Amino acid sequence: MNEKENEPKLWLDRHELQRIFDVLIDDGYEIVGPTVEQGAIIYDRISSADDLPKGIRDQQEPGKYRLEAAGDEYCFSFAVGPHSWKKYLTPPIMPLLRVKQKNSELEIEEVIQKPQKFAFLGVRGCELAAILIQDRLWLDPAHSDPVYRQRRESSLILAVNCTTPAATCFCSSMQTGPACRSGYDVALTELKAGFVIAVGTSSGAALVKRLPLRPATQAEMDEAKQSLAHAEAKITKQMPQVDEHSKLLKKLKHPHWQSVAERCLSCANCTMVCPTCFCHSVDDVSDLNNGDITRVRRWDSCFNLDFSHASGTPIRDTTASRYRQWLTHKLASWIDQFGSSGCVGCGRCITWCPVGIDLTQEVATLLEEPVDVGE
Amino acid sequence: MSKLPRLAVVKFASCDGCQLTLLDCEDELLALGEAVHIAHFAEASSQLEEGPYDIALVEGSITTPHDVERILLLRSISRVLITIGACATSGGIQALKNFADHQEFMKAVYARPEFIQTLSTSTPISQHVKVDFELRGCPVDKVQLLEVIQAYLRGVRPKTSSESVCQPCKRRGTVCVVVVQGIPCLGPITQSGCGSICPAFDRGCYGCFGPAAATNMTSLSDNVLLPNMSPTEAGKWLRSFNGYSPVFAEESVRLWPLTLSNKSHKEGGDTK
C-alpha cells in the first residue's frame, strides 16, 4: 500500500487550515482546489479555506450527480467531480503560436501563456496516478511538451487521502487509491479535529516548515489509517482483473460492442472528463482583420467522426467501432504503449455519461465466457 | 468597377437574424469590405447590384412559388452558393407547416387567406439547387460565418466542427445539466458552433445547429429526454428550428406521431 504509511506524520489543527492558503499565496502560487459551483464540486482558483466545499457530500451513480449538505466541518468529504487537473496542465483550448505576415516574410511568435505556478489542493490518489500517466506522454524526453512541462514542473501538489469514495469509484481495483501512493508534495488526511500530514518531497518539506504543525500522535495516525480502511471497504465497484485486459483484444468481434452502441451517443463526454484522455487536435485559425494565423490546440476525442478521418473518409465510422477503440485503448493497448492501464478507476466517465454507460459492466460482459471471440 | 470578388447576401423566408450576424461583425466588417465587394446586401445598403456574384450567402427557406424561381436564378448567376442558418439549411421553424395542414395555418393567421400565395411546405435550399456549403445555426455564429467566407476567398475548405455541443460545453467547464439537474438537453446529438451557451445558463441545448455528425436519436430520447418530459413534449422539442432536418424529423414523428388531420411530413414535397 502506501509506502509512507508507517513514517511519522504531522498534525495541523482544523482552525489553522487557512494558514496553508496564506503560505501558498505568500509564495506566489495560484491555488486551485475544490469548490461548489453549478451544483457540483469543481476545480477552480480559490484563495481561502472558506472557498472549500465545507460540509458538502456528493451522491454519484451512472449518469447522475447530486450534492447534499451534511452541515459538518469536513472540507474534503466528497469524491472526484466533473473537472480534473488536466484542465490546468493541458488547458482545453491553448493558443501555441501566431504567424504574422511582415512584408513578404512570415514571422512566427510563440504565444504560450505566461508561466503559471499552481498549487493543486485536494488531489486524490486516482488523480495522482492520472497525472503520472499524463507525464509519460507529455514529458517523454523524445517529444516533451513545453506547456505541460512548465506547468507541471512549477506546480505543487497537496494531495488528500480519499475517505469518501462514491458509488462510481473503483480505484482500489486499479491500485490507485483511495490512499495517495506517490506523486505528491504533501498528503493530508482529514479527521474531525484536523489533518494528519505526510511529506512526500523536499518542496513539501519546505512548505510544512512554515505551517503551525506538531508531530501527529499515534492515536491520530491510527484514526487516519482507520478512516482509509473504512473508505476502501466502501468501494464496491470493481474492474475485472487487469491481467484479463489482454483478453479484451480478443473480443473485437463481440456482439456486445453493438449493444453498447445502441445506448452510446458518441457525444465524447467520457473522454472530456477522463483525467488520462489526452487526445487533442491542432488547428490554424485565421484572423480576417490582420491576416494573422493562430495555431490552437484543443481537446479532441476518439468519439468524433472526424477524428479518424483519413484518405477522405472516417476509418471508425460506427459508434461501435469508436467505443471499442476507446475502451480497448484505455484498458489494453495502453498497457503496451505506456506500461500501465489508461484507467485509474476515478469513475468520472460513468457519472458524466448522459446515458450512464458503465465501463466496468461493459468489460465484465465482454469478458464473459464463452463467446465467439475474433481478433 | 473593382476587381474584388463580388458578394451577395440574399434573403428568402427568414427572420433576418443571420444577416444581422454578418452586420454584427463590426470590426471584421471593415476588413471584409476590403476583401470583397459587397454587391448586394439589403440589410446594409439599398444599393442592390445585379449579378453575377462570386459568393452568394443565402438566408431563409423556400416557401412560395416565387422563391423557387428566385433561387434557381440566383444559383445560375453565383459561382459559390452558401446557405446561412437553419432556415436555409433545414427549412427553419416555418417548416412546422410541413408536419401539418398549411391551409389551417393560413386561416388562423391571415384575415383573407385567399390572397396568400404559398407552397404547402418550407424547404431547405438544397432541395432546390446545388449548395456548396451549409452553415448551421439559428442564428449562425459570427466566427464560423467569417471562417466560411474567408475559406472560400482563399479557396480552402472551411473549418467548422461537426462535433457535439457537449465538447465545447466540457471545454468551457460547464457542469452537465442532464447529470446534475435532470434538465433535458439536445447537446449530445447537436452539432457545436454556438459555444455551448445554453447549458452554461442552466438550460438544455435547443438544437439550434441541427444534428451532429454522429447521432443516436432513440438513445437520447429514451435516456435523456423521456425521463424528464412526455413523448409529445420531447417530439415538440425536436421539431423546432431544425425540425425538418431528416434526423430530427424522423425522431420527432416517432415521439409525437402526426394525427390523422395532419399530413405526413414525407408527403409534403411540392418541390424538387
Ligand code: SF4
Ligand atoms: S476511463 Fe473512466 S474511470 Fe477510468 S480514468 Fe478515465 S474517466 Fe476515470
Ligand code: SF4
Ligand atoms: S460512453 Fe457515454 S459519454 Fe461516452 S460517448 Fe458514449 S454516451 Fe457519450
Ligand code: SF4
Ligand atoms: S449540458 Fe448538454 S451539452 Fe453540456 S455536456 Fe451535458 S448533455 Fe452535453
